[in-house]
Amino acid sequence: MRPQEMTKQELAAFKAEALKQYEDYKALGLSLNMARGKPGAEQLALSAGLLDCLTAADFAETDKNIFNYGGLDGIKEAKELFAPMLGLSPENVIVFGNSSLNIMYDCISRCYTFGAGKGLTPWKDCGKVKWLCPVPGYDRHFAITELFGFEMINVPVDENGPDMDMIERLVAEDESIKGIWCVPMYANPTGITYSDETVRRMAALKPAAKDFRIFWDNAYCIHHLTDTPDKLLNLYDELAKNGSEDMVYMFASTSKVTFPGSGVAVMGASKANLDFVKSTMTIQTIGHDKLNMLRHVRFFGGKFENVTAHMQKHRAVLEPRFKVVVDTLERELGGTGMGSWHSPNGGYFVSFNGMNGTAKRIVQLCKEAGVTLTGAGATFPYGKDPDDKNIRIAPTFPSVEELQKAMDIFVLAVKLASAEVLGA
């Protein structure tokens, strides 16, 4: 029976039962974490071989330029290896350091101070700048645009991606809208992949702001979890058909392929955009860590197909974890009206929507029982979920056993919070 349809007595009994089980878990004094999209120890071990890809014994026969200054946009072999991640040609790629977030921040900062391209007005001089934020989305994206003082506008997301009607209308009528955050594949946190129509409509946007930029964070482009992976249409190709290829910056990294703190991050864009990026980048740095680029090239034998094969090993580690999350939700909450979720074909998250007004309470209850979740509201700009219902579940870091305990507690917290909001 759905709690919404229970009598007062039934609801009280339902709550009492959940509370009893919850208190039993609480007594265990657990310390579990489902907060961040961090690879677990088994995943890290998959890349241990990376550490042997450039040794002192290799020094003599390795090009000495690799060890020295220079190479602003990264080594050729790394561009070739990672360009397919973004669906681009190597000449449309710059290889950076260990953090795609840092590239995105620097892109925003560059646009803010110097403009989005040669001769374009810096965003700092454009008065109020507004930004489109598909929600729920990635908190670190929103943190950047908040820091720069942009006014963030929530755009609802469904199984096909963000609401394109709304986006088309807004960008056409408001010149102060300068960009949009997108995680187009296995989105953080919803797990959905933009439909072909969404990508085509994105490519066909006619923004009033000629310096409108799509920040296309393809963080999970090769992070499949099933035999029937999602497919994402190539936005760059679609934009090129419309002569609009300057409208996008693309980002990806090996943070969740090799080592999160010591991977390689890449940016993809049109020649005009890359030339402008390089015009300030050459003042900012002499170049990023080429040794680490070379390590990655060697680890993958220079072949993108080896990168995707490597991702199958990650899948083997992650699939059971996602199964725990989705199975537990289905078993305990399926058909109850206490929540909805999507079983993703890839990525790092399960997005859970509880009843309105329950998310903060669920997170609090979990915390009190030793389970740390991403803060309620974090998936929305300014940390404000208007319905207080969305919670991002990150199942990758804990062991399967820990995760099961954490999810057992999570569903109990959902039941308790739901009962409370229904008046029990």
Place this chain on the structure above:
Amino acid sequence: MRPQEMTKQELAAFKAEALKQYEDYKALGLSLNMARGKPGAEQLALSAGLLDCLTAADFAETDKNIFNYGGLDGIKEAKELFAPMLGLSPENVIVFGNSSLNIMYDCISRCYTFGAGKGLTPWKDCGKVKWLCPVPGYDRHFAITELFGFEMINVPVDENGPDMDMIERLVAEDESIKGIWCVPMYANPTGITYSDETVRRMAALKPAAKDFRIFWDNAYCIHHLTDTPDKLLNLYDELAKNGSEDMVYMFASTSKVTFPGSGVAVMGASKANLDFVKSTMTIQTIGHDKLNMLRHVRFFGGKFENVTAHMQKHRAVLEPRFKVVVDTLERELGGTGMGSWHSPNGGYFVSFNGMNGTAKRIVQLCKEAGVTLTGAGATFPYGKDPDDKNIRIAPTFPSVEELQKAMDIFVLAVKLASAEVLGA
């Protein structure tokens, strides 16, 4: 005889003789480079062992946090290892990625967009911003302040450092002066080290701008070349005596200690400054490459004394190169009035001052004979040497044999350019 005192005929003969030798070298079709402060192959080989400091065999017993996300300000062991480079406590240090230039750029960008500290006006909103530039100085410093549109003011440098009378006067009277570039030890390019008095006066500055910042780029702090190294007074300690420790940002790196493209860079500052840096840095990145920090910690056995011992190996490679430069200058130009220079006790450069109006011509003559030098003017803001006399000689990259040829050509170019400017 000094060319200035020659008769017209003597000068013509002097020029003809130099030209003959110059043409002989030109005919060799050489390709030599004394342009950038790049370590040579022998120096790179000194750090090959770094590549073995973290292998797959070490994976099991290494803290897994090292491989994962996190650690915004760097690993504890790396802070402890490198804090002595800056003469600071580890808690006053943040360890970054591979580029101190990038840290400096980001510091300027942060001050520009968000201010130099909590509650301080962003420099972008301060109207005209002016910046003090000891000259000759480092071209990449000047490029940053030029990009941000600051008005750069030349400050002459002598053997004790920059002209402190001028600096004291300017910063006291002009609130628009927000900072100064300093390479206080074995300065780029002059090779001089700031005297104790200079450091004390720097620490005692009373700038009109309360957000005035000293950018103290201690790039060559351990890069000694003699048994009698220069000593630099600790600016941070002196500032602390005056309660002015927020006035400085300090920078250093292992770019010229281990691998230029794959080293570790550090920033040092007061707690208040670091807290503010971290407040935007936490939006910009999750953290820098901790594996590379750990490699460095292991390579040096966690001890700063091993870093300084390692620098003695660099010295052994570099000392003969600096000797070629200084000996050749002394032998061919000593007492001729055609140039002056300083034999540095460390660092990466010899700064040559020719007769006024000769620097561009010397660089051009060298280029035509196959010797690439740093562009004339590069050591001044906007690339404009008002006297057209300063040339930065970078002796580290070529072999000793190549360097001797390059210097032979250099002194011939000086003689030719001097004769020309004297009317021959």
